Amino acid sequence: MKILVCITHVPDTTSKIAFTDGNTKFDQTGVQYIIGPYDDYALARAVELKEQSGGSITVLNVGEAETEPTLRKALAIGADDAIRVNAFPKDSFFVANQIANAAKEGGYDLILMGRESIDFNSGVVHSMVGELLGMPSLSPVMTLDIEGSKAKMTREIEGGKEYLEADLPLVLGCQEPIAEWKIPNMRGIMTARTKPLNVVEPADDTVRTQLSTYEMPPAKGAVKMIDADNVSELVDLLKNEAKVL
Amino acid sequence: MSILVFIEISEGEIKKSSLEAISYAAGIGGDVTAIAFGEASNDALSAAGKAGATKVLHVADEKYKQGNIQAYASALAAAVESTGAETVVLAKSSLGDPVSARLAIKIGASLATNVTELPDTSNGFTVKRSIYTGKAFANVDLTEGKRIIGIKKNAAIIKEDGADAAVEAFSVSADDADFKVTVTSQEKATGEILLPEADLVVSGGRGLKGPENWGMIEDLAKALGAATGCSKPVSDMDWRPHHEHVGQTGIKVAPTLYIAVGISGAIQHLAGVNSSKFIVVINKDPEAPFFKAADYGIVGDAFEVVPKLTEAIKALNN
Numbered sequence: 001m002k003i004l005v006c007i008t009h010v011p012d013t014t015s016k017i018a019f020t021d022g023n024t025k026f027d028q029t030g031v032q033y034i035i036g037p038y039d040d041y042a043l044a045r046a047v048e049l050k051e052q053s054g055g056s057i058t059v060l061n062v063g064e065a066e067t068e069p070t071l072r073k074a075l076a077i078g079a080d081d082a083i084r085v086n087a088f089p090k091d092s093f094f095v096a097n098q099i100a101n102a103a104k105e106g107g108y109d110l111i112l113m114g115r116e117s118i119d120f121n122s123g124v125v126h127s128m129v130g131e132l133l134g135m136p137s138l139s140p141v142m143t144l145d146i147e148g149s150k151a152k153m154t155r156e157i158e159g160g161k162e163y164l165e166a167d168l169p170l171v172l173g174c175q176e177p178i179a180e181w182k183i184p185n186m187r188g189i190m191t192a193r194t195k196p197l198n199v200v201e202p203a204d205d206t207v208r209t210q211l212s213t214y215e216m217p218p219a220k221g222a223v224k225m226i227d228a229d230n231v232s233e234l235v236d237l238l239k240n241e242a243k244v245l
Numbered sequence: 246m247s248i249l250v251f252i253e254i255s256e257g258e259i260k261k262s263s264l265e266a267i268s269y270a271a272g273i274g275g276d277v278t279a280i281a282f283g284e285a286s287n288d289a290l291s292a293a294g295k296a297g298a299t300k301v302l303h304v305a306d307e308k309y310k311q312g313n314i315q316a317y318a319s320a321l322a323a324a325v326e327s328t329g330a331e332t333v334v335l336a337k338s339s340l341g342d343p344v345s346a347r348l349a350i351k352i353g354a355s356l357a358t359n360v361t362e363l364p365d366t367s368n369g370f371t372v373k374r375s376i377y378t379g380k381a382f383a384n385v386d387l388t389e390g391k392r393i394i395g396i397k398k399n400a401a402i403i404k405e406d407g408a409d410a411a412v413e414a415f416s417v418s419a420d421d422a423d424f425k426v427t428v429t430s431q432e433k434a435t436g437e438i439l440l441p442e443a444d445l446v447v448s449g450g451r452g453l454k455g456p457e458n459w460g461m462i463e464d465l466a467k468a469l470g471a472a473t474g475c476s477k478p479v480s481d482m483d484w485r486p487h488h489e490h491v492g493q494t495g496i497k498v499a500p501t502l503y504i505a506v507g508i509s510g511a512i513q514h515l516a517g518v519n520s521s522k523f524i525v526v527i528n529k530d531p532e533a534p535f536f537k538a539a540d541y542g543i544v545g546d547a548f549e550v551v552p553k554l555t556e557a558i559k560a561l562n563n
């Protein structure tokens with residue numbers, strides 16, 4: 001089985017978010033970058049599937065040279081080779097277009113990625129790629145089992161889940177608990193250095209949105225502390241001050 | 246301007262989030278047509294009119310009963326064509342997001358999800374969307390002639406002053422290629438208040454020690470008419486079902502009131518609750534980081550505070 005896993009290169013979940021240049025640029029000062037947590041799930045499931053039934057895993061990132069350590073980490077976790085589409089990810093459509101273009105001739109049985117990136121949270125790239133390649137797409141996928149050329153999946157829906165079946169090839173946006181996250185071991189880190197990382201130039205430059213400015217949410221007021229022996233005061237405040245009861 | 250709104254039906258009624266989408270569309274200004282799939286009575290559908298739609302297109306064909314992402318996207322593309330809509334609005338959901346993405350490719354539209362406010366049309370078409378899991382916003386220009394907007398919960402107040410909408414059957418010529426995915430079954434919590442749509446949420450964390458102690462969280466939720474949620478370790482340990490897990494990697498909620506009991510307030514948990522209007526934190530550790538994000542806080546043992554709070558709420562209701 002040939003699996004393509006698309007990963008994002010995103011600020012660590014604990015990063016402080018700030019902007020510079022009149023709120024037009026993300027402030028990278030002190031920010032650690034990681035594989036997107038949802039993409040980590042996709043990659044972990046791909047590694048498990050490969051362990052079960054063989055095949056190959058290619059990881060792909062649309063990003064500039066600075067994302068290569070993130071791709072190397074994915075190689076250390078178990079991918080066989082990597083593709084970096086050498087472009088700044090301008091919007092969801094642009095990224096989906098690059099992924100679809102890179103995947104077109106690849107003959108992948110599965111294209112896996114996270115349900116959404118944790119920077120822009122759009123949650124749409126998987127389905128755009130599916131549409132561009134004429135493949136079914138599903139998200140957010142919580143379990144995935146492959147039997148021959150058939151995939152069995154569960155998808156999260158509001159207040160529950162849905163059980164689905166489809167023939168490969170498929171594009172899936174993944175989330176927990178699809179697999180246990182994998183941490184690279186020493187051997188993985190050593191071999192990752194010699195695995196191929198191919199840089200390709202972007203297919204075209206088309207975008208359909210333009211980011212103008214960033215904004216921070218208004219600052220939060222101070223917390224009002226209430227004595228544990230006086231919960232009726234809390235009820236009173238919720239009713240008369242916050243007016244939520 | 247002609248606007249098409251994709252509305253979702255749950256147990257025969259229009260979902261609250263979809264009513265918000267209709268009112269959002271009405272707020273943009275123009276002629277609002279809604280489109281619905283699956284089983285719903287004409288009466289239930291015409292209720293879309295109160296929220297601001299003039300017409301509802303209903304795809305009642307059995308084939309469209311299950312939430313089939315590809316088939317819905319194709320049907321929506323046909324509806325965009327037949328209504329001449331330039332803008333499509335839908336509520337952000339597990340169905341709305343993937344459907345909107347496929348539709349955007351089909352009709353060549355700009356797409357923005359997670360939108361929190363009405364667009365600014367003074368100079369183009371600019372929407373404000375939530376990014377970095379609620380830690381910031383981005384103002385984004387939708388540059389194509391057609392655009393799709395996926396709105397976050399609370400992006401609009403549901404209007405109730407409209408008149409009944411006319412309901413029309415809408416038929417689509419189904420393409421077999423759109424039906425390659427089979428939904429074999431669904432498991433849905435029925436009768437409960439669904440977490441993503443809830444106005445009030447009571448969540449418990451690892452501080453509750455074990456699943457056997459969830460009765461007090463449920464009692465408080467019941468007294469309030471709230472949905473229940475939990476932190477990630479709680480669902481990881483199977484104390485609670487996965488669909489209750491709130492946070493960066495779980496459900497993002499935006500209730501008017503979020504009560505967190507025995508949850509430390511790790512940044513990944515906060516990322517799922519920072520759109521709440523008011524936050525109450527109950528934690529025995531005065532240094533718990535959640536207090537920094539809270540509006541009201543009680544330092545105390547959950548096992549003592551929560552039952553007292555439940556009694557006080559019940560007393561208020563009587």
Ligand SMILES: Cc1cc2nc3c(=O)[nH]c(=O)nc-3n(C[C@H](O)[C@H](O)[C@H](O)COP(=O)(O)OP(=O)(O)OC[C@H]3O[C@@H](n4cnc5c(N)ncnc54)[C@H](O)[C@@H]3O)c2cc1C
Pocket residue numbers: 013037449450451452453475476477478479490491492493494495506507508509510511512513514517527528529530533545546547548
């Ligand atoms: C990439 C990533 C993504 C993540 N995503 C999520 C996510 O989506 N959602 C999420 O929740 N977490 C997420 N986490 C985990 C997160 O970092 C925390 O580990 C988690 O939120 C902690 O859960 P908790 O507060 O219930 O438990 P703990 O951190 O163990 O805190 C328990 C709290 O209960 C209090 N307590 C104990 N006993 C009592 C008592 N009797 N009465 C009152 N208070 C009591 C303690 O003081 C403590 O503050 C993520 C982590 C990572 C790395």
